[in-house]
Amino acid sequence: MTEPANPTLWQGFAAVVKRDLLLAYKRPGDMLNPLFFFAMVSTLFPLAIGPAGDQLKLLGPGVVWVAALLSVLLSLNSMYLSDLEDGSLDQLILSPQPLPLIALGKTVAHWLVSGFPLVLVSPLIAITYQMPTETIGVMVVTLTLGTISLSLLGSVGAALTVGLNRGNALLSLLVLPLAMPVLIFGARTVALAAADDAVSAGVYFLAAYCMLALSFAPFAAAAALKISNE
Amino acid sequence: MFRHMWIFLHKLASPPHFYGLAAKMIPWFYVSGLLLIAYGTIAGLFYAPADYQQGDAFRIIYVHVPAAYLSMMAYSIMAISAGIGLIWRMKLAHAVAAAAAPLGAWFTFLALATGSIWGRPMWGTWWEWGDPRLTSELIMLFLYFGYMSLRAAIDETSKADKASAVLILVGAVNVPIIHFSVEWWSSLHQGPTLVREGGPAIETAMLYPLLGMILGFTLFFGALLLARVRAEVLHRERRSRWVRNLILGESA
Amino acid sequence: MTELLSAKNLTVFRGERCLFHDLSFALNAGESLLIQGANGSGKTTLLRAVAGLLDLEEGEIRWRGFSTLAHRQAFHGEMAWFAHSVGFKNDLTLLENLRFESGLRSTSMGRLSAVLDKLGLTSLTQLPFRALSAGQQRRVGLARMLLANAQLWLMDEPLTNLDTAGQDLVVNLITEHLQGGGACMLASHQAVGLNSDMQRIVLQ
Numbered sequence: 086m087t088e089p090a091n092p093t094l095w096q097g098f099a100a101v102v103k104r105d106l107l108l109a110y111k112r113p114g115d116m117l118n119p120l121f122f123f124a125m126v127s128t129l130f131p132l133a134i135g136p137a138g139d140q141l142k143l144l145g146p147g148v149v150w151v152a153a154l155l156s157v158l159l160s161l162n163s164m165y166l167s168d169l170e171d172g173s174l175d176q177l178i179l180s181p182q183p184l185p186l187i188a189l190g191k192t193v194a195h196w197l198v199s200g201f202p203l204v205l206v207s208p209l210i211a212i213t214y215q216m217p218t219e220t221i222g223v224m225v226v227t228l229t230l231g232t233i234s235l236s237l238l239g240s241v242g243a244a245l246t247v248g249l250n251r252g253n254a255l256l257s258l259l260v261l262p263l264a265m266p267v268l269i270f271g272a273r274t275v276a277l278a279a280a281d282d283a284v285s286a287g288v289y290f291l292a293a294y295c296m297l298a299l300s301f302a303p304f305a306a307a308a309a310l311k312i313s314n315e
Numbered sequence: 316m317f318r319h320m321w322i323f324l325h326k327l328a329s330p331p332h333f334y335g336l337a338a339k340m341i342p343w344f345y346v347s348g349l350l351l352i353a354y355g356t357i358a359g360l361f362y363a364p365a366d367y368q369q370g371d372a373f374r375i376i377y378v379h380v381p382a383a384y385l386s387m388m389a390y391s392i393m394a395i396s397a398g399i400g401l402i403w404r405m406k407l408a409h410a411v412a413a414a415a416a417p418l419g420a421w422f423t424f425l426a427l428a429t430g431s432i433w434g435r436p437m438w439g440t441w442w443e444w445g446d447p448r449l450t451s452e453l454i455m456l457f458l459y460f461g462y463m464s465l466r467a468a469i470d471e472t473s474k475a476d477k478a479s480a481v482l483i484l485v486g487a488v489n490v491p492i493i494h495f496s497v498e499w500w501s502s503l504h505q506g507p508t509l510v511r512e513g514g515p516a517i518e519t520a521m522l523y524p525l526l527g528m529i530l531g532f533t534l535f536f537g538a539l540l541l542a543r544v545r546a547e548v549l550h551r552e553r554r555s556r557w558v559r560n561l562i563l564g565e566s567a
Numbered sequence: 568m569t570e571l572l573s574a575k576n577l578t579v580f581r582g583e584r585c586l587f588h589d590l591s592f593a594l595n596a597g598e599s600l601l602i603q604g605a606n607g608s609g610k611t612t613l614l615r616a617v618a619g620l621l622d623l624e625e626g627e628i629r630w631r632g633f634s635t636l637a638h639r640q641a642f643h644g645e646m647a648w649f650a651h652s653v654g655f656k657n658d659l660t661l662l663e664n665l666r667f668e669s670g671l672r673s674t675s676m677g678r679l680s681a682v683l684d685k686l687g688l689t690s691l692t693q694l695p696f697r698a699l700s701a702g703q704q705r706r707v708g709l710a711r712m713l714l715a716n717a718q719l720w721l722m723d724e725p726l727t728n729l730d731t732a733g734q735d736l737v738v739n740l741i742t743e744h745l746q747g748g749g750a751c752m753l754a755s756h757q758a759v760g761l762n763s764d765m766q767r768i769v770l771q
Contacts, residue, residue, distance in 0.1 A: 097671050171655065172653055174654075178620060180643060181640060241485055245478050245482055265493055265496065294492070312477045314620060473622070
């Protein structure tokens with residue numbers, strides 16, 4: 086048998102993303118549940134508050150953002166759980182690839198499976214809240230940046246709580262306060278767009294936050310994974 | 316010079332040495348802290364003039380400002396200790412972070428409570444979402460809760476130390492961003508006009524008691540923290556020989 | 568003989584309990600080391616500590632003279648890990664699982680089919696991992712070891728869930744690995760049917 090070629094970073098990253106997407110494909114329920122949850126929470130508000138159009142228009146951006154935040158949170162718990170249970174996490178940590186890269190791969194797969202579908206579905210919900218078309222565009226942009234940030238931030242929380250009793254409730258307690266800036270800028274920017282106000286500040290902030298999370302979160306998640314797996 | 320400092324730090328980090336040193340320091344912190352608090356209380360409540368806008372209601376800042384300051388300070392101490400604990404694997408640093416968390420949470424709660432009481436005569440409500448400082452403090456409180464819950468959920472001390480250290484460092488990167496975003500958020504909101512505590516025109520008769528209170532609270536906090544770290548160290552080292560000798564020596 | 572792995576003064580705590588204290592050993596190319604001891608004596612813990620999954624309280628592990636802590640990546644590139652929970656995905660087929668492994672290590676597909684042939688797994692490649700018997704699942708784990716082409720094998724209870732043929736296979740693979748200049752560290756409560764010149768550590 087011949088010596089293996091030096092493992093390239095890209096191949097390792099791609100292998101992780103591919104495996105997690107394949108797993109999601111084989112269990113479509115895991116992917117659809119957060120999506121149903123998103124739609125469901127958005128339905129709750131008009132029912133609880135009343136069908137008055139003006140009020141819904143005002144609430145729309147906030148509701149869509151809170152619903153998105155909660156459904157991303159819902160999908161976070163399972164991010165590393167099955168890897169811990171079946172021993173894959175040991176293998177991932179001991180693989181010749183850098184662990185932050187693996188954590189990033191898992192996060193990218195998580196976003197593609199849970200965040201991206203939310204972004205795709207959100208215009209439908211926006212329409213039911215009578216959002217104008219231009220606002221919907223801004224909402225899609227902020228949701229894209231925001232859900233990527235949430236997946237990154239959440240990967241740290243998921244890595245810290247994996248394998249703990251009542252890890253799910255704890256995960257929310259850890260991630261929600263940290264996610265406030267994303268929520269504030271995301272929802273307020275959409276609301277500003279609805280009021281025909283300038284939106285660039287909010288979009289820039291979300292983009293900057295996303296970049297910051299992209300550069301820190303994989304390392305924090307990798308450190309947390311190693312600690313949780315001890 | 317550098318070498319001496321290193322040796323000093325190394326010695327400080329050894330649990331028995333710290334345990335003894337802290338015992339000697341605590342009374343000084345208590346006495347000086349309580350004296351300053353007594354001065355601040357008397358001068359602030361009886362000698363400082365009433366605010367021309369807020370009347371006597373402003374006097375709650377003598378508790379509110381030090382508490383809010385300490386809630387940030389405790390978080391910074393935790394973040395720095397967590398970093399030291401992770402990088403240099405210094406167990407004492409982890410003990411400091413663990414001991415500081417409940418204190419930080421209490422001062423945060425105190426800042427929230429006094430802020431809310433102050434808000435009642437100012438805004439006519441106990442809680443005003445438009446105020447960025449109160450909202451930031453509330454999120455701070457959640458951050459403390461998260462830290463303490465994570466620690467409580469992990470049985471093994473060394474694992475809890477490392478996991479919570481990662482959390483607090485991630486939090487420390489986020490705290491300035493949270494403050495900034497809450498400021499931005501409230502600036503969009505046309506709420507009641509807020510009176511800034513201590514503008515540039517604050518009178519010295521008002522200012523000195525406030526500074527006294529801040530320093531006094533900090534010293535008091537230092538005493539509490541040292542006492543808690545001592546207890547934490549004692550608990551962590553309960554199987555070690557020096558603790559056994561200590562207990563045997565005291566009972567003999 | 569070249570020294571591959573050396574451990575000096577290892578101390579590991581599990582919670583309150585000190586599992587081992589001041590443990591030192593060295594492993595040369597072509598040598599194997601068997602860790603024995605009752606359940607709960609810390610066999611797995613020692614193996615995990617050597618692999619780098621656990622933090623050491625004290626002590627140092629060196630691979631080819633370099634600290635494994637400082638050169639994690641290089642060490643892991645030359646090490647393969649075989650544990651009680653094999654670490655494959657139940658929902659994926661055998662082939663998909665092993666393709667992932669070769670993706671992580673950038674090994675070629677030709678090598679993969681050679682390994683499958685050698686272990687007699689070729690006919691099972693399209694089955695989901697959960698459909699395999701316990702013994703077959705262990706064999707897939709062995710396939711990963713061969714795929715990794717590592718110098719050092721760390722194996723936790725490699726003989727459990729295997730029939731006699733499977734156990735012979737493991738023993739043969741290890742012997743072959745050692746003859747090829749590799750090293751192997753095993754934890755087992757069973758006596759492994761290897762030649763008797765194995766080093767032994769007995770944990771209390």
